[in-house]
Amino acid sequence: MTTLDTPQDLAATQVRVNDFAVKLANVNGTGSASANGLLMRAIFRMGIPVSGKNLFPSNIQGLPTWYEIRVNGSGWTARALDYDLMVAMNAQTYAADVTEVRSGGYVLYDSTWPLDAALARDDVTFLGVPLTQMCVEAFERPKERLLLKNICYAGVLVALLDIDIDVVATLVDETFAKNERLRESNQRALRMGYDYAREHLSCPLPFHLSAMDATRDSILIDGNTATALGCLYAGATVAAWYPITPSTSVMDNFTSLCRTHRRQAVHRPDGEIDYRNDYLIVQAEDELAALGMVLGANWNGARAFTATSGPGISLMNELLGFGYYTEIPAVLIDVQRTGPSTGMPTRTQQGDILACAYASHGDTKHLLLFPANPAECFDFAVRAFDLAERFQTPVIVLTDLDIGMNDWVVPSLTWDDAYLPDRGRVLTSADLDVMAEFHRFADEDADFVTPRTFPGEDSRGAYFVRGSGHDKYGGYTEIPDKYQEVVDRLALKHAAAAGHMPGPVVERRDRARIGVITVGSCDLAVREAAELLDATGLPVDVMRIRSFPFQAEVREFMAAHETCFVIEQNRDAQLRSLLVLETGVDQSKLKSVLVYGGFPLSAKHVVDGIRNSLGG
Amino acid sequence: MPSIAKPLVPLQHLQRNDLGLTVRDYEGAPSTLCGGCGHDSVTAALIEALFKLGIPPHKIAKLSGIGCSSKTPAYFVRGAHGFNSVHGRMATIATGANAANRELTYVGISGDGDSLSIGLGHLAHAIRRNINMLYVIENNGVYGLTKGQFSASADINSKSKKGEPNLLPPIDPIVMALSLGATFVARAFSGDKDRLIPILQAGLSHKGFALIDVISPCIQFNDHEGSTKSYLFTRQHEVTATDFVPPREEIVAAVPDEGAISVTMHDGTAMRFRAVPEGYDPTDRQAVARFVEDHRARGEVVTGLLYADDTVADLHDLNKTPAAALASVTYDRLCPGSDALVKLQASFR
Numbered sequence: 001m002t003t004l005d006t007p008q009d010l011a012a013t014q015v016r017v018n019d020f021a022v023k024l025a026n027v028n029g030t031g032s033a034s035a036n037g038l039l040m041r042a043i044f045r046m047g048i049p050v051s052g053k054n055l056f057p058s059n060i061q062g063l064p065t066w067y068e069i070r071v072n073g074s075g076w077t078a079r080a081l082d083y084d085l086m087v088a089m090n091a092q093t094y095a096a097d098v099t100e101v102r103s104g105g106y107v108l109y110d111s112t113w114p115l116d117a118a119l120a121r122d123d124v125t126f127l128g129v130p131l132t133q134m135c136v137e138a139f140e141r142p143k144e145r146l147l148l149k150n151i152c153y154a155g156v157l158v159a160l161l162d163i164d165i166d167v168v169a170t171l172v173d174e175t176f177a178k179n180e181r182l183r184e185s186n187q188r189a190l191r192m193g194y195d196y197a198r199e200h201l202s203c204p205l206p207f208h209l210s211a212m213d214a215t216r217d218s219i220l221i222d223g224n225t226a227t228a229l230g231c232l233y234a235g236a237t238v239a240a241w242y243p244i245t246p247s248t249s250v251m252d253n254f255t256s257l258c259r260t261h262r263r264q265a266v267h268r269p270d271g272e273i274d275y276r277n278d279y280l281i282v283q284a285e286d287e288l289a290a291l292g293m294v295l296g297a298n299w300n301g302a303r304a305f306t307a308t309s310g311p312g313i314s315l316m317n318e319l320l321g322f323g324y325y326t327e328i329p330a331v332l333i334d335v336q337r338t339g340p341s342t343g344m345p346t347r348t349q350q351g352d353i354l355a356c357a358y359a360s361h362g363d364t365k366h367l368l369l370f371p372a373n374p375a376e377c378f379d380f381a382v383r384a385f386d387l388a389e390r391f392q393t394p395v396i397v398l399t400d401l402d403i404g405m406n407d408w409v410v411p412s413l414t415w416d417d418a419y420l421p422d423r424g425r426v427l428t429s430a431d432l433d434v435m436a437e438f439h440r441f442a443d444e445d446a447d448f449v450t451p452r453t454f455p456g457e458d459s460r461g462a463y464f465v466r467g468s469g470h471d472k473y474g475g476y477t478e479i480p481d482k483y484q485e486v487v488d489r490l491a492l493k494h495a496a497a498a499g500h501m502p503g504p505v506v507e508r509r510d511r512a513r514i515g516v517i518t519v520g521s522c523d524l525a526v527r528e529a530a531e532l533l534d535a536t537g538l539p540v541d542v543m544r545i546r547s548f549p550f551q552a553e554v555r556e557f558m559a560a561h562e563t564c565f566v567i568e569q570n571r572d573a574q575l576r577s578l579l580v581l582e583t584g585v586d587q588s589k590l591k592s593v594l595v596y597g598g599f600p601l602s603a604k605h606v607v608d609g610i611r612n613s614l615g616g
Numbered sequence: 617m618p619s620i621a622k623p624l625v626p627l628q629h630l631q632r633n634d635l636g637l638t639v640r641d642y643e644g645a646p647s648t649l650c651g652g653c654g655h656d657s658v659t660a661a662l663i664e665a666l667f668k669l670g671i672p673p674h675k676i677a678k679l680s681g682i683g684c685s686s687k688t689p690a691y692f693v694r695g696a697h698g699f700n701s702v703h704g705r706m707a708t709i710a711t712g713a714n715a716a717n718r719e720l721t722y723v724g725i726s727g728d729g730d731s732l733s734i735g736l737g738h739l740a741h742a743i744r745r746n747i748n749m750l751y752v753i754e755n756n757g758v759y760g761l762t763k764g765q766f767s768a769s770a771d772i773n774s775k776s777k778k779g780e781p782n783l784l785p786p787i788d789p790i791v792m793a794l795s796l797g798a799t800f801v802a803r804a805f806s807g808d809k810d811r812l813i814p815i816l817q818a819g820l821s822h823k824g825f826a827l828i829d830v831i832s833p834c835i836q837f838n839d840h841e842g843s844t845k846s847y848l849f850t851r852q853h854e855v856t857a858t859d860f861v862p863p864r865e866e867i868v869a870a871v872p873d874e875g876a877i878s879v880t881m882h883d884g885t886a887m888r889f890r891a892v893p894e895g896y897d898p899t900d901r902q903a904v905a906r907f908v909e910d911h912r913a914r915g916e917v918v919t920g921l922l923y924a925d926d927t928v929a930d931l932h933d934l935n936k937t938p939a940a941a942l943a944s945v946t947y948d949r950l951c952p953g954s955d956a957l958v959k960l961q962a963s964f965r
């Protein structure tokens with residue numbers, strides 16, 4: 001096989017602009033991530049809606065890893081399942097990767113070595129570029145050759161897809177602004193690939209890019225960074241955590257944001273400059289400790305949070321119930337990954353919905369928020385603190401690996417400088433002056449919330465936090481009526497919170513008789529699927545749930561449709577179960593489409609799932 | 617049991633502290649523990665120590681886990697906020713509370729089950745972080761509240777009430793704490809109020825994590841013959857390593873300077889050790905550990921303020937937090953504002 005293969009007759013030569021998907025197959029830990037990210041960012045800077053999904057292994061180096069770039073001028077950037085171009089850079093997975101290309105598509109491979117004829121396909125065009133050979137000739141050091149091979153194939157893709165080379169070159173300059181040698185070698189590798197492709201391959205491919213103006217007011221951000229920003233803006237001062245994929249970068253980002261925005265230089269008497277940090281982050285010994293610290297800090301009047309994933313939620317159960325029963329605010333970010341147990345740490349799922357809704361023994365219920373993308377992560381992180389303090393209870397923000405760790409194009413984040421934290425009902429000394437007596441769990445308001453006091457303020461506000469049975473005065477009790485009076489109020493308080501939480505987002509279509517209900521990161525794929533179904537004569541209404549407990553609108557939506565499909569990413573239909581349990585909806589009208597293999601949802605999954613269920 | 621309810625008639629002869637408060641102001645609800653339980657004596661000593669130091673009740677935060685011992689924060693300083701948490705996790709709550717507000721005096725009460733089994737990891741890490749707090753283990757060698765199972769501090773071959781021997785070696789919180797870098801380590805006996813009160817005062821004055829292991833017999837389940845945590849055994853086998861003049865206390869008795877060692881507290885006051893065995897140095901970590909181990913091998917329980925170092929950075933020093941409570945920092949100082957948000961998003965383009 002030569003390095004330049006003529007396209008097969010059957011190859012789709014039909015031109016498609018800003019509508020295609022590329023999959024890159026790499027080896028983990030070889031530097032491909034930065035090259036792939038570079039391509040995606042360049043497309044974003046060309047003003048074109050794009051997504052990049054990192055399908056990576058739970059491993060530091062050596063295992064297969066993939067990156068999927070989907071470009072869609074209309075903004076449908078959920079995961080695609082048909083790939084127009086496979087960049088096959090991993091010999092281990094080559095055979096399987098080649099089968100994933102759609103008929104008429106292309107495979108880019110390293111032609112330094114001859115291609116195994118047995119792996120060829122007639123309906124796919126193979127594009128060979130001697131990447132390794134070129135890098136060996138151009139660069140001295142082995143490590144450099146390996147790393148720059150990635151930038152070299154990026155250069156090839158720039159030519160093949162008509163990515164603006166100036167945009168890419170500027171990005172390389174920005175990335176290596178502080179290291180001239182690396183800047184130069186990366187630019188050289190980029191040009192090498194680019195020039196080779198222009199000379200030897202027919203560029204661009206029939207599917208390619210054309211600059212747009214659709215991302216001017218957008219940013220490219222992952223959910224964990226956005227969540228950390230939300231916690232910063234909400235005024236969180238204490239954070240405690242235990243490292244776990246995929247939530248670790250929440251705290252990494254929070255830490256670096258605090259270093260920039262919460263650190264003041266202080267001039268010491270001896271002339272040295274020191275710092276004053278308006279934050280304290282503790283890397284705890286485990287997740288139990290992390291939540292314990294968060295509860296201790298919130299009890300003492302700070303805004304405090306932790307971030308974790310499924311295994312951490314399991315460990316936090318006892319203290320979650322404690323926080324619920326003793327009415328202490330806490331914010332927990334659960335970046336869900338694939339369970340059960342250790343499961344697949346680097347794969348996505350929505351498998352913690354039930355575990356979080358009812359976390360801990362006894363009658364417990366929590367407030368849950370379900371952001372669908374990084375922009376909502378920012379927004380909901382702030383709201384989580386307000387809700388936790390207003391309702392004096394733990395609030396869990398359930399994101400997932402897809403939202404948390406992948407870069408998404410979302411509208412630029414905005415901030416209202418008039419915002420003030422909602423601290424809920426807190427009594428000061430002045431309030432106590434005019435009260436006959438303070439009792440922690442008495443004097444409920446319309447939302448069934450009772451006022452609290454902070455330690456250190458006033459002896460008259462002193463009370464004893466206890467997870468053991470207590471009456472409305474906060475005293476120990478084992479008397480049925482007095483115990484029940486408190487837990488019954490907690491149930492009412494939980495229900496009352498619904499009205500203060502983000503309600504569902506509903507998208508209606510004319511003549512739709514079928515409803516589609518979904519949550520979190522399924523959003524884009526489900527809405528794209530609704531467009532596709534509509535185009536083939538099946539209009540559906542879509543409702544995305546954004547919080548638990550459910551609002552009246554959620555019940556109304558289900559009542560208004562004969563059949564509702566509940567689309568979610570777990571095996572056991574957890575959202576559907578929660579809907580049935582909490583709304584009393586006739587469960588026969590709720591049908592499930594479940595995708596839980598660990599990769600992000602695609603519109604095709606949804607369309608196929610619904611079509612199959614309806615009988616074609 | 618001094619914490620039993622007393623008539624609330626102000627008694628003229630009651631001493632007043634610097635704040636003008638009497639010891640009554642440091643009492644709490646009536647104890648519901650068994651009469652004669654060692655834990656009640658610890659409560660009584662704590663009431664005295666807090667009173668003597670003149671700490672304003674509302675500036676005290678009381679925390680505990682679960683167990684008979686952990687119930688006791690309800691029985692002292694009713695004017696302080698209390699936090700009876702879950703089994704074994706008190707140190708984590710205290711760490712978070714301390715992070716939020718460094719201005720309070722933290723009094724943590726735990727049991728040997730709470731601290732040396734289910735909560736051992738948290739205790740170890742609170743020691744490492746040098747959380748500024750008093751941490752009292754009311755050590756009775758058993759699980760009192762669940763009725764008499766051996767705890768991790770039970771000595772090997774000591775006998776349960778039913779006569780069964782304990783086959784596992786004990787965890788000695790003192791030796792463990794020393795090896796973890798603890799900055800204040802003491803052991804006392806609940807039955808020896810005269811020595812316990814000054815040790816509690818010293819622990820409360822220490823800047824950093826003050827661990828006090830108080831042998832506190834459980835008269836229900838571990839005060840029989842064959843127990844090594846009984847009143848009798850402790851009295852017979854106690855060896856006092858050090859005696860000292862508590863900080864901020866006027867030195868009334870003539871203290872012989874000879875052989876005395878002085879440790880300076882962070883507030884500048886000095887703690888002077890007296891009756892110190894020859895060669896004993898409460899600032900030499902390894903030597904203290906050896907001393908405790910040697911005596912333990914002989915079946916003796918070393919008591920006293922064993923080790924103190926007031927110069928080590930605590931959690932807040934290490935994190936360079938403001939001098940005032942983090943929880944008191946106003947929101948305008950915490951929120952970077954809309955302009956900053958616009959600027960920082962340039963890196964997301």
Ligand SMILES: Cc1ncc(C[n+]2csc(CCOP(=O)(O)OP(=O)(O)O)c2C)c(N)n1
Pocket residue numbers: 682683684685686703726727728729730731754756758759760761762767834
């Ligand atoms: C998670 C959990 N497991 C078990 C218990 C039952 N429990 C209550 S107190 C206790 C032991 C307490 O022993 P210790 O800390 O020595 O306190 P003591 O009663 O001896 O003072 C146990 C096991 C519990 N409350 N929580």
Ligand code: SF4
Pocket residue numbers: 649650652653654655684685756760761833834835836837
């Ligand atoms: S059971 Fe033991 S530890 Fe518990 S209160 Fe009674 S004597 Fe004290």
Ligand SMILES: [Mg+2]
Pocket residue numbers: 683727728729754755756757758759760767
């Ligand atoms: Mg015990």
